[in-house]
Amino acid sequence: MKNKAAQSLPAKHYPGLAGKAYFNFGGQGVMSQPSLDAIFxxxxxxxxxxxxxxxxxxxxxxxxxxxxxxxxxxxxxxxxxxxxxxxxxxxxxxxxxxxxxxxxxxxxxxxxxxxxxxxxxxxxxxxxxxxxxxxxxxxxxxxxxxxxxxxxxxxxxxxxxxxxxxxxxxxxxxxxxxxxxxxxxxxxxxxxxxxxxxxxxxxxxxxxxxxxxxxxxxxxxxxxxxxxxxxxxxxxxxxxxxxxxxxxxxxxxxxxxxxxxxxxxxxxxxxxxxxxxxxxxHQEAGDDRSRYVKIMANLNYLKSSLEELGVQTVAGAGASGLLSFKVPGKNHNQLVTDLESDGVYVRSIPEPDCLRASIHYLTESDDVDRLLAAVKKRL
Ligand SMILES: Cc1ncc(COP(=O)(O)O)c(C=O)c1O
CATH class of the missing domain: 3.40.640.10 (Type I PLP-dependent aspartate aminotransferase-like (Major domain))
Incomplete structure (x- = not known):
């Protein structure tokens, strides 16, 4: 598996991803169908x-x-x-x-x-x-x-x-x-x-x-x-x-x-x-380094795109899967509910008051685009 770019199992292998742009892995990850089958x-x-x-x-x-x-x-x-x-x-x-x-x-x-x-x-x-x-x-x-x-x-x-x-x-x-x-x-x-x-x-x-x-x-x-x-x-x-x-x-x-x-x-x-x-x-999807590289690529894409929209990202992000950001003039708890109605799942954080998106190697750039569109709509 060494040096192979990280490849996610197709989304159909993760029932929790179907139809969603899911960014709550830091709260709870989604389980693959093979994992669910193994438990059953x-x-x-x-x-x-x-x-x-x-x-x-x-x-x-x-x-x-x-x-x-x-x-x-x-x-x-x-x-x-x-x-x-x-x-x-x-x-x-x-x-x-x-x-x-x-x-x-x-x-x-x-x-x-x-x-x-x-x-x-x-x-x-x-x-x-x-x-x-x-x-x-x-x-x-x-x-x-x-x-x-x-x-x-x-x-x-x-x-x-x-x-x-x-x-x-x-x-x-x-x-x-x-x-x-x-x-x-x-x-x-x-x-x-x-x-x-x-x-x-x-x-x-x-x-x-x-x-x-x-x-x-x-x-x-x-x-x-x-x-x-x-x-x-x-x-x-x-x-x-x-x-x-x-x-x-x-x-x-x-x-x-x-x-x-x-x-x-x-x-x-x-x-x-x-x-x-x-x-x-995860091992089959690629080694830990290639999975991390994919996480960083999508995280940096989200970070720079949010900043282009004038959304302030919380300092410190850029080396893990978490990206926190503040949408000006918005109640972040309400925004969580609003984004969910567009099929976009993030969470709010109390301190600092912000939204948090978790980028996994299962996250694709299309998911990031969906999050960006949902945020942009509410600016
Ligand atoms: C840094 C940190 N520690 C602890 C916890 C609690 O996790 P668990 O429910 O697995 O104990 C969380 C969960 O959100 C967390 O983010």
Missing amino acids: EAYQYVQREGPFSSKMFSWIGQQLNDTKELFAAVFGGSAHCFALTQNVTEAVNIVLWGLNWQAGDSIMITDCEHPGVVDAVNNLVRRLKLNLIEVAVQSLDGQELVDSIEKQISKDGRTRLFVFSHVLWNSGKVLPLKEINNLCRQYGVLALADGAQSAGVLPLSLRDYDSDFYAFTGQKWLCGPEGTGALYVKESLLGKLEPTYMGWRHHLHGSERGAEKYEIATSSFPLLAGLRTALKC
Whole structure:
């Protein structure tokens, strides 16, 4: 597949794309027909051979292993460094609650984290009497950004964990993962990246980037089903990060050395077949770099065309799949509904008040033209 330009499966393979110009992959991706079929077949198999039976028990183990093997092949690292979760927030919580915090320790976040993650961090801070340090990232770039993070990390000497998004959900800005990981290591701080808006968009090698913790979700850019996600834990930290919730999956595997100890109990195992099929569809469409190149081409086309129309794009976009923009004099929530009536799907963002379009490699330039026409009509 190397060096092949990214080719989407025909739209008919994605029922969620039929008749639409869909730009909400950062909220939830669309599932391919092969993924939907794989889930249906897996559920049928479970009913035929179980649903509770010794055969099913080994099938579940195989589903878990196959999925982790595929994550390792796609994102780098070893299969046993991935714990399967239901979403990215659960993965973040595993790290938040799994460290051996002492009252008075500090945790650092950026000023652009997802509200769900902010709540999770605030809860931890309140209950364990930690200090919260916030670093501004939206308005800074390059070395200035790294310097600002360093200044905050070194502030009180008690920062234990930095929680940051690899791609900011509101503006699409990409934070320098490798530099942040290096900086954190230098100061003895652990780094937890929220990959909700990056996994499935940016070419990624968790081992090369030397990530401590990387959380991601299956249902957004990976176009898998809701209820799937994962936490990557660096090998050397598996002994340091304690499981908080425990159940039979921990009971069976807890003594093993891998990240499976963070998994709890029964979940919708057939969904994993759909997620793996989604990942394979992406691989067949082209390698991660060629898919990224296609995303960037359409994103830049949308960005320059919006700017030509006098629509202001939010600073920071240009290296991820997200493009946020402000339509002058318009209520963005109302605009979301209005654009949907034209078959164009975007979302609004509260801070900064704007619209957000997600450009996937499944996005074609015709979709971009449809979005541009729908916006132009309302200027
Ligand atoms: C940056 C970021 N983090 C976390 C989330 C929450 O995702 P999930 O529902 O998979 O936990 C989102 C979803 O929009 C997000 O954009």
